[in-house]
Amino acid sequence: MKLFQQLLVAPAALGLLAPVAASAAELNINGVSDYAASGEQVTSISQFSDVYPTDWAYQALSNLIERYGCVAGYPNGTYRGNRAMTRFEAAALLNACLDRVTEVTDELKRLMAEFEKELAILKGRVDGLEARVGELEATQFSTTTKLKGQTTFVMGATTAGGDSVDDTAWNNRTGGGGANAYNKEFGAFTFNYDQRLAFNTSFTGKDKLYARLRAGNFDNDNAFDGGGVNLTKLDIAEATENNVVLDRLYYKFPVGKEFTVIAGALARNTESLAMWPSVYNKGGAKILDYFALAGTPGVYNKETGQLIGAYWKQKVKKGANAFSVSVNYVADDGEGNKSDSSTGGFMTDNSRANLLAQIGYGGPEWGVAFGYRYGQCRSGMRRSTQFVQQGLSGASDNFNLDCLGKDGDRSSNSYALNAYWQPKKAGFIPSISVGWALNNVSGDDIQEGSYTTSQSWFTGLKWDDVFLKGNDLGFAFGQPTFATALKGSDTPFDGNYAFELYYNFQVTDNIAITPALFYLSRPLGQGTRSLVTDGNGYDGTFNVFGGLVQTTFKF
Numbered sequence: 001m002k003l004f005q006q007l008l009v010a011p012a013a014l015g016l017l018a019p020v021a022a023s024a025a026e027l028n029i030n031g032v033s034d035y036a037a038s039g040e041q042v043t044s045i046s047q048f049s050d051v052y053p054t055d056w057a058y059q060a061l062s063n064l065i066e067r068y069g070c071v072a073g074y075p076n077g078t079y080r081g082n083r084a085m086t087r088f089e090a091a092a093l094l095n096a097c098l099d100r101v102t103e104v105t106d107e108l109k110r111l112m113a114e115f116e117k118e119l120a121i122l123k124g125r126v127d128g129l130e131a132r133v134g135e136l137e138a139t140q141f142s143t144t145t146k147l148k149g150q151t152t153f154v155m156g157a158t159t160a161g162g163d164s165v166d167d168t169a170w171n172n173r174t175g176g177g178g179a180n181a182y183n184k185e186f187g188a189f190t191f192n193y194d195q196r197l198a199f200n201t202s203f204t205g206k207d208k209l210y211a212r213l214r215a216g217n218f219d220n221d222n223a224f225d226g227g228g229v230n231l232t233k234l235d236i237a238e239a240t241e242n243n244v245v246l247d248r249l250y251y252k253f254p255v256g257k258e259f260t261v262i263a264g265a266l267a268r269n270t271e272s273l274a275m276w277p278s279v280y281n282k283g284g285a286k287i288l289d290y291f292a293l294a295g296t297p298g299v300y301n302k303e304t305g306q307l308i309g310a311y312w313k314q315k316v317k318k319g320a321n322a323f324s325v326s327v328n329y330v331a332d333d334g335e336g337n338k339s340d341s342s343t344g345g346f347m348t349d350n351s352r353a354n355l356l357a358q359i360g361y362g363g364p365e366w367g368v369a370f371g372y373r374y375g376q377c378r379s380g381m382r383r384s385t386q387f388v389q390q391g392l393s394g395a396s397d398n399f400n401l402d403c404l405g406k407d408g409d410r411s412s413n414s415y416a417l418n419a420y421w422q423p424k425k426a427g428f429i430p431s432i433s434v435g436w437a438l439n440n441v442s443g444d445d446i447q448e449g450s451y452t453t454s455q456s457w458f459t460g461l462k463w464d465d466v467f468l469k470g471n472d473l474g475f476a477f478g479q480p481t482f483a484t485a486l487k488g489s490d491t492p493f494d495g496n497y498a499f500e501l502y503y504n505f506q507v508t509d510n511i512a513i514t515p516a517l518f519y520l521s522r523p524l525g526q527g528t529r530s531l532v533t534d535g536n537g538y539d540g541t542f543n544v545f546g547g548l549v550q551t552t553f554k555f
Contacts, residue, residue, distance in 0.1 A: 042071060048079040055081065070097035145201040149555045150194075152236050156548025157189040158223040162528075162541035170228060179542060185221070186228040192218050194236045198248075210264075212248035215240050226289075229523040229544055230389055231480055231498060235286035236550065250307065258315050266333060267307035269373075270300045274311040274324035275360045277369035277418035278433040280460030284472035285504040285514040285550060290383040291476045295458020296416035296437035297382035298481055299371040303354040306336035306346055321363035329355050332379065352378045368419040375412040381439060381454070384481030385525025387494050388454050410443030426464035430473075433460040439481065449490060451483035470506035475499075482525055496522035514550040519543065 045051055045062045052058065061079070065071045071093065073079050112119065141147060160182040170181040194216040201209040216238035218225035226233030238247075250264025252272075262272045270276075270293070278294040286292040293300045309328025316322045330336075331345075332352035338344030345351055353376045360369035381388060415438050422431030436457040446452060458478025466473040476499070483494040502516035521543050522528055528542045 042073055043069065047077065048073055050078045051081060057081065064097070068097055068100045070100045072096065142201070144203060145199050148198045148200065149553075150196045150198075151553040151555075152194040153551040154192045154194070154224060154234065154236065154548055155190070156224070156546065157187060158228075158232055158544055158546040159183055159187050160542065160544050162543055182228050182542075182544070186223040190222060190224065192216070192222065192224060192237070194218070194238050204253075207251070207253035209251045210248055211246065213244050214238055214247045215242060215244045217242050223546070224548070229386065229520065231288070231290060231383055231385075231520050231523045232518075232544060232546060233289045233383070234548075234550075235289045235292035237289075247304070255310075259310060259312050262307065262309045262311075262328065264307045265337075266304065267309075267330065268302055268304045269307065269309075269328050269330045269354055269356045270302050272307060272309045272311070272328045273326045273356075273358055273360075274313040275326075275358075275362055275367065275369065277358075277360060277362075277367065277371070277416075277420065278435065278460065279420045279422050279431050280433040280462055280474065280476060282431075282462075283464065284462055284474050285502050285512070285516070285552075287474075287500050287502050287514075287516045287548075287550070288476075288498065288518055290480045290498060291458060291460060291478070291500055293382060294416075294418050294433065295435040295460070295476075295478045296371070296414075296418060296456060297384070298412075298414035298437045298439040298454065298456060299356070299373045299416035301354065301373065301375075301380060301382040303330050303332060303356075303379065305333035305352075306331045319364055321361060321367070324358075324360045324362075326358045326360070327356070329353060349376070352376055354379050362420070364422075365424060366419075366421040369417075371416040371418070373412075373414045375414065377410050377443075379412065381412070381414070381481050384454065384456070385483070385494050385496050385523060385527070387492075387525035387527045388451060388481050388483050390527070410441060410446065412439060412441045414439040422462075428463075430461040430463045433462075434458070435478075437481070446487050448488045450487050451485065451492060451494075452487050453485035454481050454483050454494075455479070456481040466503070468506075472504040474502045474504070480523075492526055494525035496520065496525055498523075510554050512552045514552070516548055516550060518546045520545075 042048065042065055045058070045065050051061065055061075061071065061081075071079075160179040162179045170185045195214065197213045199209075199211045201211075203209075217240075218234075218237040219227075219239045219241060221227050222237070222239070223229075223232045224234045225237040225239050246266065248264075248266055248268070248271075250262060250267035250272075252260055252262040254260050260274075276282075276294070280294070281292055290297060293302065307328055307330040309326070309330075311324060311326035311328075313324040314322040329347070330353065331347070332354075335344035335350060335352040336346045341348045341350065343350055347353070355374040356371070357373075358369055358371040361367060362369065416435060417437075418433070418435040420431065420433040423429050434457075437455060439454045439456075441450075441452050441454075456479055458476060460474065460476040462475075463473040465471065478498060479496060480498050482496055483492040486492050498518070498520050500516060500518040502514050504512055504514045506512050522541070523544055524542050528540045
């Protein structure tokens with residue numbers, strides 16, 4: 001018997017073999033003979049007629065019987081737990097238990113010999129894992145920070161068509177010059193990239209300090225960055241002239257079980273919400289920026305800068321719908337970090353600030369949200385017709401979307417209603433995301449002919465696991481922000497439509513290739529003119545067609 005077994009058994013043996021209450025004169029030889037002659041070990045404590053669950057040693061006796069099988073009773077089915085135990089009875093009990101221990105030990109030895117090779121392999125693997133863990137601990141980046149990266153290549157081009165074919169140089173404000181001028185300046189095939197490195201740091205396991213570095217070679221002369229027509233901008237496009245910049249820096253932490261607070265020196269309002277009101281791009285790809293904003297860019301305008309915010313999300317069982325309320329304030333980067341209150345500052349009249357609020361109710365299968373955004377002077381509607389972006393009916397002056405210069409008092413109020421639904425299992429039926437927004441502009445400096453009201457809407461359909469598991473097909477259509485009312489009696493002629501189609505092919509877990517097409521029926525809106533009317537009419541045609549292949553690497 002091994003040493004540790006002897007050590008375990010020794011105290012019991014000493015106690016059992018020590019003198020007990022029964023003296024030699026009281027020894028009942030017949031009783032010992034009956035106990036020893038029973039011959040059959042009991043297999044369940046219920047076989048003893050005189051042992052009850054209320055007995056203080058009931059559990060200990062049960063373990064000896066059921067785990068080790070080394071307890072015998074008397075022939076009449078009793079255990080006689082209250083009578084004094086003789087040394088002979090103790091020796092018999094101890095011997096039976098030691099026999100069981102020996103059997104177990106021999107069985108383990110046999111098994112170890114039988115699986116000797118397998119155990120050696122496992123030991124080698126464990127030793128290897130320990131070595132790798134030690135190496136990782138010695139060379140780890142940080143105990144609190146994880147690094148995530150995303151590289152995106154975009155190859156493609158746009159081309160314009162329509163009856164306005166003047167070769168005059170393209171005017172980015174009014175769209176003057178027509179299709180030929182646009183194609184000359186923005187119709188070339190391009191190869192662009194976007195690189196992101198994100199540092200996710202947590203000090204408690206529930207909070208997050210987020211910092212992101214970004215670089216890209218989309219520039220102002222690139223159609224995919226909104227050059228020529230702002231609606232051609234891709235969600236992925238970023239112009240840094242190949243310089244690495246810090247484009248996110250914020251900290252968020254929980255307060256209790258349902259509240260989260262966010263504060264950032266460089267944060268985005270749409271990323272500070274408890275829920276996103278669309279599933280069109282979920283798990284798929286993002287192509288046009290307009291559709292990535294749930295078709296309601298007047299509210300979800302991606303304003304980025306100095307931000308404070310908070311949201312509440314109802315705590316429910318996993319997979320259940322929950323209510324949420326989100327509120328955040330962001331001053332545009334470039335204003336919010338200035339000390340001069342006449343040109344900027346945080347929470348001043350010149351912060352170029354946005355106040356975004358959202359009430360939502362949703363879960364994995366369906367959801368609905370109502371959003372509201374208040375925009376100060378010079379805050380933008382993000383994606384719209386060229387007419388809405390410039391604010392005037394083709395006139396050439398220094399008008400900026402929400403005010404006349406920095407001294408203007410113009411502001412905007414935008415409202416959005418979004419909803420989504422998706423099937424529980426992938427199949428023929430796609431997920432459906434819809435959105436509608438209304439934007440009102442107010443102020444004393446609105447000129448005759450300027451828009452005062454605009455709208456937008458979209459519908460996005462996405463099929464999961466198309467042809468192969470993990471591949472997605474997306475199709476969206478709608479009307480980017482277009483003017484519906486002008487100051488004065490004029491009726492705007494700003495209608496336009498946008499379409500996109502993409503197929504997201506998941507090559508591996510880390511690589512995806514996405515060919516995509518998009519079409520803009522009238523991106524200049526009311527600014528669309530025809531040479532037939534000497535450039536003064538709004539009945540011309542101008543459209544833009546684009547095609548690209550987007551390759552994404554995640555690591």
